[in-house]
Amino acid sequence: MTNSAQSGLQFSEILKSSSQLSRIQAEIGLVSVDDLLLEIGIHPFAAAYPSDLAEDIQQQLHAKTDGNPAEFFVSALAERLIAAAQKAGPKPLKVRLAGAGSHKRQALLGSELETQEINPLIGKRGVSRWADKVVRKAFELECEAIKRARIAEGMTNIELVIPFVRTFSESATAIDLLAEQGLCRGAHGLRVHLMAELPANALLAEKFLQYFDGLVVDIDQLAQFALGLDQEHPSLEYLHDDQNEAVLALIDHALKAAATVNKPCDLVSHYINKAPNLQLWLLEQQVTTVITQ
Template sequence: MTNSAQSGLQFSEILKSSSQLSDMRADIGLLSVDDLLLEIGIHPLAAAYPADLSSETQQQLLAQTEGNPAEYFVSALAEKFITAAQKAGDKPLKVRLAGADSYQRQSLLGSELEAKEVNPLIGQRGVSRWANKAIRKAFELECEAIKRARIAEGMANIELVIPFVRTFSEAATAIDLLAEQGLCRGAQGLKVHLMAELPANALMAEKFLQYFDGLVIDIDQLAQFALGLDQTHPSLEYLHDDQNEAVLALIDHALKATNVAKKPCDMLSHYINKAPNLQLWLMEHGVSKVITQ
């Protein structure tokens, strides 16, 4: 495995579990709410709408959450934010809000409340999920956890990263929904970044950046959607290529847009240690830091 000293890049880590904090040597590049939800073990919809569960699941949930699922969920998530923000110290803690596809939440208690999708990968995720009024309360609980950490506990180094933003309209919706929950971009120094994982985000980065304070480019996701493949499909694994010319062209366009806008651009790649040519390409294009796992 290539380390940062060998490659010339500086690596930070994705925080997916509280257990990582005890022996984490690198900086926290990104905190993944989706992964922390798996650690908590309760589906956000179950915490938000416990009365909609079957009686058996409801009893199990109430027993596990001391009779208050919403409070348990918010407190557990806020505690993880606070611990991570303290670990980050005077450096920003970028928190990627929940944006995973519904398939990834199937193991959580109360997952029966989430509608089954024919194609979760391009289904209701990210902003389209938050904007759904029928399940908005789950998003509100996530925001409450952020507010407790950032405002009530003074973790002002917490910044937000918004995943799966398909259009400019969704970009505006995300900012509006956060503001409705008391998380106004710019208020108390709050920065809100775009998780650039769709080709549209890269191609139209100039306009998307009007809504956000910077980009976090998920190279793996960008490759997945640019090349039209499912990373979890074993027979398609050979097609995954973060160094594909189309993918590099998208990254290059987004980088140029952030340079013009004078806004930061972080890189995220799970495969960077196995891609020496990509490492070289990134350094040649002025990238010095990469978030990995």
């Protein structure tokens, strides 16, 4: 069941915490691995490279993880994905892999292993982070959790959403990296979608869709990059506008590209309740459901 907007749109929900599962009434539109990692409490790099930490931090880490950081990390993430997949029932469960900027993980135990960036908003995110051989093992642990949920526990309704893909080359890299970890697109019905959050993703959606099974358009992120705004900068908040004509043009292009190749295109918006004109415009485009929080 989904919640209805006054305009007639239906809302599904972003799952950010396992605590939502007991009270969620709407359908789960998207699972955010980034947010689940914050709930788990240890940095992926700490799980992958515990010996690189200072001695006192290693002791804290081993105390928290019963002496096995990697297994703790994989088990904790897998358990959350399994619970979400069971809640979704027979319906597909789209899981967005970790792709947020480094600043999002600073509070996690072991975060000092991740280099602080001058501008993490456009730094090493998504595929560029996974492809870095220096930290590849962290990505491998994330994949192991997904495999454990999807294959070992039979939650084959889990589908993947790849965030922050800058180029076609990164699209191919993402698919290859997943295949190397036993998550081959198409195998056991695995569908892999593109998280379209960059203007390039929308403008060149037809070509990006050659690598993916569908789009999940993050309207807020699209607006942020199209208008050159930092959503977390309080003095610029008044400039954020999901109803800007340039943003609507990008969404329209993505919707039409997906329709042309007969692939799904989901939309995500955190501000949809504050944007009545956007709601009406989406309905005019034959959009009936939006993923929100």
